[in-house]
Amino acid sequence: MSVFRVLIHNLNLLILILTYTIRFSVYQVLFSLPDLDLFRGQRSPSDLRKQRSSDGDLYRCYHGGSLVCFSIFDKMSSQSQRLNVVPTVTMLGVVKARLVGATRGHALLKKKSDALTVQFRQILKKIVSTKESMGEVMKTSSFALTEAKYVAGENIKHIVLENVQNASIKVRSRQENIAGVKLPKFEYFTEGETKNDLTGLARGGQQVQACRAAYVKSIEVLVELASLQTSFLTLDVAIKTTNRRVNALENVVKPRLENTITYIKGELDELEREDFFRLKKIQGYKKREIERQLASAKQFSEDQLAEKVSLQRGISVNSAHNFLSGGMQKDEDIIF
Template sequence: MSGQGQRLTVVPTVTMLGVMKARLVGATRGHALLKKKSDALTVQFRSILKKIVSTKESMGEIMRNSSFALTEVKYVAGDNIKHVVLESVKSASLRVRSRQENVAGVKLPRFEHFVDHGAGDAKSDLTGLARGGQQIQACRVAYVKAIEVLVELASLQTSFLTLDEAIKTTNRRVNALENVVKPRLENTINYIKGELDELEREDFFRLKKIQGYKKREIERQQQAAKNFAEEQYAEKISLKKGISINSAHNLLTCLDVTLREDAYSSSFHGDFPLLFVAYGSITMGV
């Protein structure tokens, strides 16, 4: 799909991760709402299509009856009846008005007819008084019915075209959210999570290295302090015994090794604490 492998160019931070998650939630809700809107428009679209088919089927019969009624009028009253009717009528009494109908946020135009009784002329009612008056009134009723069907068909076809365009636009938005926006946000969220995990691993490794360095530094300082203490103690022994510092170091080393061996062998006979007392008395008496 077009959204796979793509992501937004963002800085991988915790704040941006929250922003991307919020945008993903909004895109998911918008996708669900647009999907419901598309379904509602599709249902209305199919309903209008059925009405158009039925209206067109009935329109043929109505137009045939009106044409046949006009033929009867011309046969009874003569061909000059058209001019007589036009002279007797000053303004149209059957009018058309428009209104808007809201369907799932889409405004559909609706046309409806109505009779304006004030616009009619009383002289038109006397048309055909000499001959053919009944056929003229029947023809008038037939053509009024035909006009009603034509107005209804015009309203349905206009709503049909408007709904068709609205459904196409809604479906394009649904597909864009489903195949582009949501995958891009998901890829961005996965990228930010991966970068944050990598930073966390780097911080953990850095802390371990710092702890190891501190531990080695402490051990080095302790060893230096121990060496300094042994050096000071060796100098005291050399001064008291009148021997060299190297001989004092050797003496301390021999005493330390001997005491370690005796402590190991005496630990099985319960004399281990006594050796430390002896070692303390030897070192203090040296």
């Protein structure tokens, strides 16, 4: 039984040591904070104190002189929500002008984003329809090539290559401006005269010309599809960039400028109140100074009059003062 008591005593002692060790560590960490000097010495029982600092709100709760809870609710610093400017009337005008510019830029970028989105959807519809038609065109071209090989023989490839010197169909590119975004456009054109009319004259000439016409149609569809897909990718990048700028203006720049304007107005109002209070204090001081000077002048005149009376009657100055003060009072016993 005694061994059990010793174990319990040792366990309690260990818990007490750990408690004080943890408490000392917490105190060490807390009192190493930069703004903690404001709270040292405040140990009222069951007292929750809150003091605002430049970095946030610090809350501490003490019970019986011991720290029982500590929490810091860090607010976003004012510097991240507004510009670091000097609160003056000139700066207020500058920030207002910047806000007007940001609002106009946001409206223009929003319109640009809408225009690009409309064009993006139109190009997407064209891509879908072009791909659907491309399947039919490529199928027709493949069948035409198979017919030409069947009729003209397997050496039709060598015959065509011998008769062709330069490419008659070429592709050129140009740029189209859509809401300030330059979209590449590809188009094919025929250069020179085609001298392949006699190809397959011995056998299969008609099928060869039909195959050529089918592949010319395929080239037309493929060039159009390449132009649409390139424009699609370019518009996708432009829309993402524009939307990123719109979101930055709407969620970062404009709120920051508005908070800056609110901050400057508040500081200017505070300065105006301080000036008004200072003027009232100055007026009160001047009023008290004037009253003091009037009282001094009155006292000086009374002293001069008392001195004059004392010289005329041959009495002391205090007697003259009493005589003057008594003479000013109404004597109720004398009836005239």
